[in-house]
Each structure stands twice: as C-alpha cells, then as structure tokens.
Amino acid sequence: MNHLDKLENKSIHILREAYSEFKNLGMLWSIGKDSTVLLWLARKAFFGHVPIPLVHVDTHYKIAEMIEYRDRLALKWKLDMIYGENKEALEKKETFPDGNVTRLQCCKRLKTDALTNTLNGKWPRYRLNHDTGKYEVDKNTEAFTGIIVGVRADEEGSRSKERYFSPRDKNNDWDIAEQPPEFWNQYKTDFAPGTHVRIHPLLDWTELDIWEYIQRENIPIVSLYFDQGNGKRYRSLGCWPCTNPVESTSKTVEEIVEELKTGKFANIAERAGRAQDKEDGGGLEELRKNGYM
Template identity: 50%
Template sequence: MDHLDRLESQSIYIFREAFNRLDRVGMLWSLGKDSNVMIWLARKAFFGRVPFPVMHVDTGKKFPEMYEFRDRYAKEWDLTFLRGECPPIEEMDPSLPPAARSAARKTEGLKRFLAENPFDGIFAGIRRDEEATRAKERVFSPRGEGGQWNFRDQPPEFWDQFNTEFPPGTHIRIHPLLHWTEVDIWLYTQREKIPVIDLYFAKDGKRYRSLGDKDITSPVASNATTIEEIIEELRTTKIPERAGRAMDHEAEDAFERLRADGYM
C-alpha cells in the first residue's frame, strides 16, 4: 500500500472499532476540509453510507458558502443530519480573550446538544499537526462529565492498540484523522475527488487555509487556485495552518483552556 492507502486503512479501522465497541456514536461536521474527508472515510468504512448521525454545532456565523455546501451534501451523501445551536456570546466566560470567547460558544453549544442527544462517543476531525495542544490528544480520548479533557491523564496508545474499555457513563471523543497531516488531507481530497468549498482557493491573492466563523477567520496570502498548487504551497510555506484564526493570536493558554473545557 502507498502512504494514502495506509492512512485510509487506519482511519477505517478506527471507525469500525468505535462503531463496534460503543453503543451510540455520532460525528461532528465542521464543514471544512478535514471533516469532509472524515465523512468520506466513514462512507467507505460502512459501504457507502454513514450509519450514525452527523452533527453541525452551528454558531450562525459561518460563511454563506459553508451553509450552501452543508445543505447540498447533507442530501447528496444521504446523511442523518442534526443541527445544534450555540448560546449567545454574553453567556461565555468574560475572562477569555474576544476571539476565544466567541469560539467558546461552540463548546457550550456542543455540551447542550449532547445533554439533549446523549452519545457514548463522538467522531471529530482534528489532527495532531494542526495545533500544539491537539498534539497531546489520543485516538480514543475519554472526557469527563460536561466534556472536560484532562490532557495529563490520557490512556497510552501503542502500536495501534486503542483502549475502548472505559467506565460506564464515560464520554469518548474519537479522532480518526489524528495521524494525518494537512498535506495528506489535500492529497487524499485530490485522489478521491472529494468536494471542496471554494474559499480554500485563492482569489485576489488570498485564500482560507482553515475555515471558522467569518468574524474571527481571515485569509492568508496565496496564489494557489487548484489543489495541485495548494499542495505545492504547503510543502514550502512557513505560515501556520491556523494563521488566519484570530483565536490563535490571543493569549497562549486560550486554546488550551477551551480544549480542556470540551472544545472541538
């Protein structure tokens, strides 16, 4: 197998292992490149159809192109689609910096959604190379009551031996893309011809590398108008993937605080 085949095989194994071991699972869909690859892999793992609900925790502040993409492909991919709403920013921790406070709406929205729709495990499309705090994650990551993440107390995972035996009532986040990189995502998207939101391609010398809320996400300088050009750009750039996320330019511990509290 080549590199992409090995990545695909491991992710499919993670999907099937979680689906077999946990009674009720669901998937978070952020509408971006990573979660679209995750849905694609889930469809492959289960013979063409995702057999569990796919959830968008909606801040109401995504780009119009993202909502158009969601509405189109929720139907085309025959997804069991669920939508959760986020509380107003006034209810968030005022000690957080402004962009992190805005992003915290997703954390609280997810908590409330899971309180109404309990799942034993949730698939999320994070990658270790995306951000330093996420590098501390496990594939099967136990969460406390309310979704809290204790990064200092995570189960060991050696040689793809994943711990799926947790005490009753434990909520699990499952990360089938943890071992992928940004370049891997684009190479696989290119190979599989996975649909892509146009915002990822350069217009007037700028493009988005990471998609979030439109009021706290900015494009980066780029002339890449095709997937081939994006891949070539990523192989030489020194600019971090989340350079356009306002939250990542605030206090150093803001992202870790959000993650510890249950952020995706």
C-alpha cells in the same frame, strides 16, 4: 501500500472499531477539509452509507457558503444531519461581533457550551428532514457517548496531546494526564459509565496528507479554500469575524498540493488566520480542556 493507503486503512479501522464499541455515536462535521475527508472515509468504511449522525455546531457566524455546502452535500449523500446552537447567547447578543464579549468568551459560548449541550441532549437539536429539505427540532434527546472528530496532531499544539480514543468526563472536561497509552495499534475502548469519548481517526494525518488525499479521491471541498481571483484563499475555516484568508493564488487542489510541497507555509501555523488563537497566546488548550473541538 503507499503512504495514503496506510493512513486510509488505519482511519477506516478506527471508524469501524468506534462504530462497534459505542452505542450512541456521532461524528462532528465542521464543513472544513479535515472533517470532510473524515466523512469521505466514513462512506468508504461503510460502503457508501454513513450509519452515524453528523453533528454541526452552528454559531450563526459561519461564512454563508459553508452552510450552503453543508446542506447541499447532506441532501446529496443522504446524511443524517443534526445541528446545535447556543440560542440564549445569540438572543442576548453575548458574542464578539456584537461587541459584548472577547473572542475566547464568544468561542466558549457559541462553540464549547453549544457543543457540550448538543452532545448531552440538554439543549434542542435540529435534524434535517430529507423530504422537506428543512431542519426540525429533533425528538431524540439521548446523549452521545462517543463523538468522532477530524482533528490532526500537527494542526495545533493541544491536539498533539490527544489519543485516538480520548476520554472526557460526563461534563466533557479533558484531563490530559489521564490519557490512556496506545501502543502497537492497541486502543482502549472500554471506559467507565458516564465517560464521554472523542475518537480521532485523522490524528496522524498532516495538512499535505489531507490535500493529497482530496486530490487522489476527487473529494468535493467548499470553494473558500481556493483563490477566487483576489490572490487570497482560506487555509483554515471558522467564523467569519475571526478567520482571515492567506495570500495565495492556488485555484485548484493540485495547486494547493504543490504550494504545500514548496514549504511556503512551513513556518506559518495552519490556524494562523484564526484570531482567537492569537488572543489566547497561540494555544487553545484551556478551551479544549473544557470541551472545545
């Protein structure tokens, strides 16, 4: 097997292991390249069907094209699509774009708090009705005991401290010192009742691996990653007020792969365009300890 085959096989093994071990399992889909590769791997793992609900936290500040892409693919691939939100913070305008909180406070409200309460079922969840193409309040409020996430160890400092099966407490808090060891492809999946587990099938993938796999598999990716004619493209996607594009003329997956191989971004962090990272001094560890993706 070549390098991509080995990564694919390991990720599929993790996905199947998670599905067999956790009763109420969900998978986060941020609509970005990594979580879309994760979605593609899930379709491979389960022979074209994804038997796991897809969960998206909608801050209502995502670039419009991202939401259109999410719903179009969800309908096309018949995905069990759910989204959650922090309705109260949005109504009270407790957001950075409204000028009432800092970027990190906004992230905590619209992402961390929304994610925690979407996963535990305390706040309303909205499920896609494939007959109408509309979202409806989800009657199922059962908490997710495990959630699959498309984070990579090389993407950002705190993510390098994750495990493939990473436990959180019932409040989604993450104790880095209590991470279980994972030697020789042996994974701990038996946790105490009340433990919330994050599963990371892409942990050992790199940015180049992701794009080479997208190229090999011809995976449909949101067009924001490509230069639209202005010499800029997004390298990492987030909320539009806090995410900036990079200087790049790459208009195809093939051109992005070649660009990464040249080392153009070797000394520039992948999330360098995320303004909230800079506000936190370059790291998101404290936010992630409290449940941030």
